[in-house]
Structure formats: C-alpha cells, structure tokens
Amino acid sequence: MKKRLFQIGFGLVEILIAMTCFxxxxxxxxxxxxxxxxxxxxxxARSFSLSAAQExxxxxxxxxxxxxxxxxxxxxxxxxxxxxxxxxxxxxLSLSSLPPDFQRSISISExxxxxxxxxxxxxxSKLMPTANLEMSCTLFVDF
Amino acid sequence: xKNAQLSPQGHLQKNGISFVELVIVISxxxxxxxxxxxxxxxxxxxxxxxxxxxxxxxxxxxVLRVLNEDFFQADFPDGNPERWREILxxxxxxxxxxxxxxxxxxxxxxxxxxxxxxxxxxxxxxKRTSLVQGRFKNLNIEMNAxxxxxxxxxxxxxxxxxxxxxxxxxxxxxxxxxxxxxKDFNVDINVFPAFLNQSLSRRYFHKGIP
Numbered sequence: 001m002k003k004r005l006f007q008i009g010f011g012l013v014e015i016l017i018a019m020t021c022f023x024x025x026x027x028x029x030x031x032x033x034x035x036x037x038x039x040x041x042x043x044x045a046r047s048f049s050l051s052a053a054q055e056x057x058x059x060x061x062x063x064x065x066x067x068x069x070x071x072x073x074x075x076x077x078x079x080x081x082x083x084x085x086x087x088x089x090x091x092x093l094s095l096s097s098l099p100p101d102f103q104r105s106i107s108i109s110e111x112x113x114x115x116x117x118x119x120x121x122x123x124x125s126k127l128m129p130t131a132n133l134e135m136s137c138t139l140f141v142d143f
Numbered sequence: 144x145k146n147a148q149l150s151p152q153g154h155l156q157k158n159g160i161s162f163v164e165l166v167i168v169i170s171x172x173x174x175x176x177x178x179x180x181x182x183x184x185x186x187x188x189x190x191x192x193x194x195x196x197x198x199x200x201x202x203x204x205x206v207l208r209v210l211n212e213d214f215f216q217a218d219f220p221d222g223n224p225e226r227w228r229e230i231l232x233x234x235x236x237x238x239x240x241x242x243x244x245x246x247x248x249x250x251x252x253x254x255x256x257x258x259x260x261x262x263x264x265x266x267x268x269x270k271r272t273s274l275v276q277g278r279f280k281n282l283n284i285e286m287n288a289x290x291x292x293x294x295x296x297x298x299x300x301x302x303x304x305x306x307x308x309x310x311x312x313x314x315x316x317x318x319x320x321x322x323x324x325x326k327d328f329n330v331d332i333n334v335f336p337a338f339l340n341q342s343l344s345r346r347y348f349h350k351g352i353p
C-alpha cells in the first residue's frame with residue numbers, strides 16, 4: 001500500500017485506455033472526411049449525368065416529333081455521332097464525351113392518341129449509382 | 144548508479160530519469176506529434192480536395208449557364224441567315240466572340256481568357272464580369288452544322304463546348320509533399336440553341352412566335 005502511494009506518472013493500462021479513447025474519437029472524424037469527399041465526387045458525377053441528359057433532350061426537341069422512331073435505344077458510343085432508328089424514321093444524334101463508366105439510353109414512346117410522344121433519357125453511372133438520372137419530356141406531334 | 148540513493152527506510156530510490164527513459168519519452172512524444180501533424184495535414188488536404196471539387200462543379204455550371212443564355216440569344220450578324228458562320232468567332236486563344244441579340248440589334252459577347260492567371264471573364268455591352276478566377280484552364284467552343292442532303296445551308300446548328308478547370312490549391316499541396324493529385328474537372332456538352340435554330344428558317348422569337 002505504501003508503495004502505491006509513492007507511485008507517480010501513468011501506468012501502461014492507463015496509457016492503453018487513453019489511446020483507445022483517443023482512437024474512438026478520431027475514427028469517426030476520418031469517416032467524416034471520406035464522407036465529404038464521397039459527396040463531392042457524387043456531385044461531380046451528377047453534374048455529368050445532368051449535362052448528358054440535357055444535351056440529348058434539347059437535341060431531340062429540335063427534331064419534328066413525327067420523324068422520331070419509337071423504342072428503346074441504348075447509346076453505346078462514348079462520343080461522336082450515332083444514328084437511332086431505321087429508314088425514314090432514323091435520326092442522327094451528336095454526343096459529347098462522358099467518363100467511361102457512364103452509359104446513356106433513350107426511350108421514345110407514342111401515346112395512345114398519337115398526338116404526343118414521351119421522350120425519356122436515362123444516364124447510368126456504373127461506379128456511382130447515386131448519380132443515375134432519368135429525364136422525361138413530352139413532344140407534340142405535328143399533324 | 145549515480146542518480147540513485149538509499150532512502151531512510153533502506154530502499155534504493157532513483158533521482159531524475161535515466162538516458163534510456165529519456166530516449167523512450169522523446170520517441171513517444173515525436174511519434175505522437177508526427178501522427179497529429181500527419182492527421183491534420185491529411186484533414187486540411189482532404190478539405191481542400193473536397194472544396195476544389197465543389198468549386199469546380201459550381202463554377203463550370205455557372206459558365207455553362209451564361210454560355211447557354213448567350214447561345215440561346217445568338218443570332219446572325221445583320222439578321223442574315225446566310226452569315227451563320229460568323230456567329231462564333233475565335234479570334235485568338237484569349238478571346239472568343241459570340242454574336243447575340245440585344246433588343247433589335249445584334250451585339251458581340253466576348254469571353255476573355257487569361258491563361259496565365261487562370262481567369263475567365265465575359266464582356267457584354269461594355270460591362271465586364273468575372274466568371275472564373277484562378278482555376279480556369281481552357282474553354283473550347285466549336286460550331287457545327289447539320290445539313291440535309293446536298294444542301295449546304297444548315298438545318299441545325301449546334302456548339303460543342305468543353306470547359307476545363309484545374310485545382311490550384313491541391314496542385315500546390317502535391318508539389319509541397321506527397322499527396323494524391325486531383326484530376327482536372329472537364330465538362331463536355333453539345334448545346335443546341337432553340338432560338339438560333341428557329342432563326343435558320345427565318346422564324347424569330349423576338350418578333351413573336353409564328
């Protein structure tokens with residue numbers, strides 16, 4: 001008992017407990033940094049998706065709706081010009097370059113009264129699924 | 144045992160600390176301080192990395208928004224569709240001019256690039272606005288036209304835009320110490336201005352929708 005009274009400084013167990021507490025405090029902070037960076041990456045990917053979808057919608061809106069083909073068209077090209085549809089109902093689209101993990105597809109469907117068409121553009125990111133985007137709009141058929 | 148003496152009870156008592164203890168204590172303190180330094184260094188760099196990414200996205204979209212507005216209002220000099228090639232003029236690496244509608248007239252909008260300082264600004268009707276500061280790398284605008292059959296007059300005009308932004312703070316940090324560099328932020332988009340494409344068939348929005 002006398003010996004314990006004279007003891008000054010920290011013991012090994014105390015140091016280990018202090019270090020464990022310190023680690024418990026630090027680990028969530030490290031997680032917070034990576035979370036911030038991840039959300040910034042996500043924002044970047046979403047901006048790519050949005051620009052790709054907007055580009056296709058604006059482009060297709062300039063084409064008369066009755067000359068658009070109906071169906072689902074996956075756009076395999078990463079950039080350049082591509083043709084969707086066949087024969088008279090074929091349309092050439094210009095695509096800007098996107099990061100390689102992105103894929104875009106177009107879906108055009110005719111409404112039952114044939115006076116409107118629904119255009120849907122889907123952009124999918126393989127690496128960042130939270131950046132996936134679908135943009136739809138209605139096109140009016142001239143008659 | 145110079146730093147040891149006998150206590151009144153007859154126990155051997157130590158005065159001060161030995162050399163080995165001193166070395167151990169200094170090593171532990173150095174290790175702890177180095178870990179803390181490294182931790183805060185990584186914290187600051189990650190913060191800068193996140194900040195750079197967010198700023199790049201927001202500034203690129205700001206440039207795109209302004210460009211979209213100018214392309215939407217773009218028109219032929221003298222309102223003559225035959226002069227469609229003159230809408231966009233890339234005079235040098237420092238200046239890009241777009242002709243856009245300003246009321247009843249067509250006025251130029253200049254995009255001024257200062258590649259040394261990394262700045263981009265826009266000049267319209269004598270008013271200059273700064274768009275990007277310190278992180279601008281390159282702006283590339285290319286005009287393309289789609290024609291039908293053998294007709295040389297375009298059916299659709301569109302602009303291929305590429306905006307490149309860099310990360311000045313993180314690049315500086317990479318130069319100073321070992322840290323994973325951050326890729327430049329590039330946006331590619333084809334802009335299809337509706338007003339201009341309507342004007343090709345002599346249908347003008349500013350004269351009322353036909």
